[in-house]
Amino acid sequence: MSDISKDLQDQPKFQDEIGSKDQDHHTFELEKPNTLKKIQNFLHGNPTMVPVIILFVSVAAFGLIAGGKFFSAFNLSLIIQQVTIVGILAAAQTLIILTAGIDLSVAAIMVLASVFMGKLSVQMGLPTSFAIMVGMASGAICGYINGWLVTKFRLPPFIVTLGTWNVFFALVIFFSGSQSIRARDIEANAPLLHFFGKSVKVYGAQFTYGSFLMILIFIILWFVLNKTAWGRHVYAVGDDKDAAELSGIRTDRMLLSVYTVAGVILALGAWVSIGRVGSVSPTSFYEGNLDSITAVVIGGTSLFGGRGSIVGALFGALIVGVFSSGLSIAGLDVLWQRFALGCLIIMAVGLDQWIRRISN
Amino acid sequence: MRKLSLVLASLMAVAFTFATVPAKAGSHAIEACLITKTDINPFFVKMKEGAKAKADELGIKLSTFAGKIDGDHETQVKAVETCIASGASGILIAASDTKAITTPLQQARDAGLLVIALDTPLEPITAADSTFATDNFKAGKLIGEWAAASFGDTSKAIIAMLNLNISQPSVDVLRDQGFLTGFGIDTKDITRWGDEDDPRIVGNEPTNGNEEGGRDAMEKLLQKNPDINVVYTLNEPAAAGAYEALKAAGKADDGILIVSVDGGCPGVQDVKDGVIGATSQQYPLLMASLGVEAIKAWAENGTKPANTPGLDFFDTGVNLVTDQPASGVPSIDTKEGMDRCWG
Numbered sequence: 001m002s003d004i005s006k007d008l009q010d011q012p013k014f015q016d017e018i019g020s021k022d023q024d025h026h027t028f029e030l031e032k033p034n035t036l037k038k039i040q041n042f043l044h045g046n047p048t049m050v051p052v053i054i055l056f057v058s059v060a061a062f063g064l065i066a067g068g069k070f071f072s073a074f075n076l077s078l079i080i081q082q083v084t085i086v087g088i089l090a091a092a093q094t095l096i097i098l099t100a101g102i103d104l105s106v107a108a109i110m111v112l113a114s115v116f117m118g119k120l121s122v123q124m125g126l127p128t129s130f131a132i133m134v135g136m137a138s139g140a141i142c143g144y145i146n147g148w149l150v151t152k153f154r155l156p157p158f159i160v161t162l163g164t165w166n167v168f169f170a171l172v173i174f175f176s177g178s179q180s181i182r183a184r185d186i187e188a189n190a191p192l193l194h195f196f197g198k199s200v201k202v203y204g205a206q207f208t209y210g211s212f213l214m215i216l217i218f219i220i221l222w223f224v225l226n227k228t229a230w231g232r233h234v235y236a237v238g239d240d241k242d243a244a245e246l247s248g249i250r251t252d253r254m255l256l257s258v259y260t261v262a263g264v265i266l267a268l269g270a271w272v273s274i275g276r277v278g279s280v281s282p283t284s285f286y287e288g289n290l291d292s293i294t295a296v297v298i299g300g301t302s303l304f305g306g307r308g309s310i311v312g313a314l315f316g317a318l319i320v321g322v323f324s325s326g327l328s329i330a331g332l333d334v335l336w337q338r339f340a341l342g343c344l345i346i347m348a349v350g351l352d353q354w355i356r357r358i359s360n
Numbered sequence: 361m362r363k364l365s366l367v368l369a370s371l372m373a374v375a376f377t378f379a380t381v382p383a384k385a386g387s388h389a390i391e392a393c394l395i396t397k398t399d400i401n402p403f404f405v406k407m408k409e410g411a412k413a414k415a416d417e418l419g420i421k422l423s424t425f426a427g428k429i430d431g432d433h434e435t436q437v438k439a440v441e442t443c444i445a446s447g448a449s450g451i452l453i454a455a456s457d458t459k460a461i462t463t464p465l466q467q468a469r470d471a472g473l474l475v476i477a478l479d480t481p482l483e484p485i486t487a488a489d490s491t492f493a494t495d496n497f498k499a500g501k502l503i504g505e506w507a508a509a510s511f512g513d514t515s516k517a518i519i520a521m522l523n524l525n526i527s528q529p530s531v532d533v534l535r536d537q538g539f540l541t542g543f544g545i546d547t548k549d550i551t552r553w554g555d556e557d558d559p560r561i562v563g564n565e566p567t568n569g570n571e572e573g574g575r576d577a578m579e580k581l582l583q584k585n586p587d588i589n590v591v592y593t594l595n596e597p598a599a600a601g602a603y604e605a606l607k608a609a610g611k612a613d614d615g616i617l618i619v620s621v622d623g624g625c626p627g628v629q630d631v632k633d634g635v636i637g638a639t640s641q642q643y644p645l646l647m648a649s650l651g652v653e654a655i656k657a658w659a660e661n662g663t664k665p666a667n668t669p670g671l672d673f674f675d676t677g678v679n680l681v682t683d684q685p686a687s688g689v690p691s692i693d694t695k696e697g698m699d700r701c702w703g
Contacts, residue, residue, distance in 0.1 A: 069584065075583055078583065082576060177402070177405070178401065178402050179626065179703060182629060183603075197608075206608070276572075277571045277572050277601060278571060278607075279571050279597075279601075282400075283569070284570045286570075325580065325583065328563075328584070331563070331584075334564070334565060334566055
């Protein structure tokens with residue numbers, strides 16, 4: 001007992017003796033942060049700012065390169081219209097990726113839901129609202145199946161959704177006969193399906209109801225992910241599933257609910273896509289899976305889960321839209337547009353890695 | 361040891377039985393194979409239906425194969441090998457990789473099978489015994505001529521070109537260059553689209569041949585030049601998408617000419633409704649049924665089908681479908697088009 005108290009008494013002395021040298025050594029690097037380091041520190045603290053900055057810089061750059069045709073209220077609003085579907089896909093994708101999963105079947109789930117909506121209302125003559133409900137249910141069920149396979153059989157999400165992508169896609173072809181349902185027929189029999197394609201004009205800009213819905217989805221998801229227990233649990237499960245389990249989160253139920261919610265968002269996307277494309281098109285959005293992952297990644301969300309912001313996906317989608325529109329108006333050949341997009345993805349992820357590699 | 365050899369013997373017996381089944385069946389009925397690019401594209405779905413109907417009628421046993429997606433060469437090679445092994449008399453193929461598939465097809469021909477290319481010519485075209493296809497250049501030329509005749513003073517044309525994709529498959533190039541030729545525009549290198557320098561062309565955009573791509577592409581070109589008044593589209597879904605973009609821009613009633621190729625039922629219906637001005641209709645069912653008949657003739661008496669005079673393939677025909685015929689350009693109306701449409 002007395003030994004310990006003696007030790008404790010000695011302790012301050014001991015620190016006094018060597019502490020001063022030690023502190024000098026530690027503060028050495030912190031005293032001279034250069035500008036680059038400051039930027040890195042700032043971005044590390046505010047990771048969502050990266051896509052925001054890229055977006056504004058690219059809009060400004062294309063404004064200079066491509067001129068007024070690009071930098072007009074109409075064109076900027078058109079870009080929002082063009083990224084609406086990918087934006088909604090990316091919102092659902094972000095939820096899954098935050099749980100350290102990935103969903104390769106997002107576009108197939110969406111197209112399947114749109115086929116149900118069109119088939120029941122236009123070709124079978126059932127009430128449109130009922131057809132939409134069936135479409136929504138199909139989205140939820142597809143999402144649930146993904147979640148069920150992931151949790152029940154402990155299969156990696158990549159493999160599960162690679163499989164269900166093929167399954168859902170085959171169902172799309174089966175139910176649609178790979179035949180589009182024409183815009184005119186939808187207009188005549190089920191105009192409600194075109195609801196999200198309607199638009200309002202504000203000072204030359206044109207916004208579709210679908211764009212508003214997309215933004216609303218992002219706002220709601222931002223609120224849910226940041227301000228509710230469910231949202232925090234999504235991050236917790238993605239960051240460390242075992243730790244989340246130990247702290248009392250029922251992780252399997254969480255995952256199941258995340259996949260199902262994603263399915264519902266995708267079905268909403270299906271309704272919007274009918275408004276956007278005009279027809280119910282089973283062959284459209286074949287690359288939607290990868291487009292959504294591109295948007296999420298450029299938006300700064302980590303593919304390893306637990307880190308990233310839902311808003312990032314929106315900015316990621318917008319950045320792709322800005323590049324695609326700007327390069328096209330600037331007259332670059334489509335081949336090189338694709339080349340540039342590939343470089344953009346690698347640069348965005350590289351930048352993200354650099355920001356995270358912060359020394360302190 | 362005795363047990364093991366018993367198992368081995370019975371396994372060999374089973375294998376032997378299976379191996380001889382196709383040969384036995386071959387002696388009873390003529391067998392044919394149909395290999396298409398995908399089961400996704402309605403064009404090939406209809407082709408399969410046409411072939412099956414004809415095969416049933418003639419009492420031929422038809423096996424069908426398809427790639428998973430457009431460009432899936434590997435699956436087609438496996439299908440060719442399966443067909444050779446099964447003792448079929450002939451192969452009908454819509455090839456995904458028109459150059460690479462010629463090697464396995466040569467093996468099939470060496471084994472005595474008749475090889476007929478459907479819809480897509482092989483490279484070289486002589487790698488098949490015969491080719492039954494649409495003249496895609498002519499299909500493009502017809503809509504080009506129609507657009508020029510309907511437009512009037514072609515020097516005032518402002519043209520949007522909506523193509524398939526950046527890898528420029530032969531169908532994509534032939535239709536595009538055919539259209540430009542018909543419209544009276546210098547195509548430069550006729551084996552590539554997009555190298556033209558005529559100022560009347562606003563730009564070329566890929567559509568993936570679907571509505572979503574058609575709309576995106578049209579929106580982009582309208583941003584480059586909002587006064588576009590002629591729209592070439594590779595196929596009718598792309599045309600439907602382009603029309604949605606024009607409608608959203610408030611230009612649906614500006615009399616903009618949209619032309620397309622395919623002649624599927626939804627496409628012809630769109631011509632009737634005024635969405636598309638004119639489309640070139642092709643006949644996949646005819647390709648398939650003629651192909652099945654050719655294999656029957658080959659199996660029975662060894663005759664090969666002849667080419668259309670002046671061409672190095674058998675032209676299954678193409679018709680311009682429109683309700684606004686232009687003088688000097690032969691066409692059929694949408695009523696006849698609907699009777700003969702395939703989707």
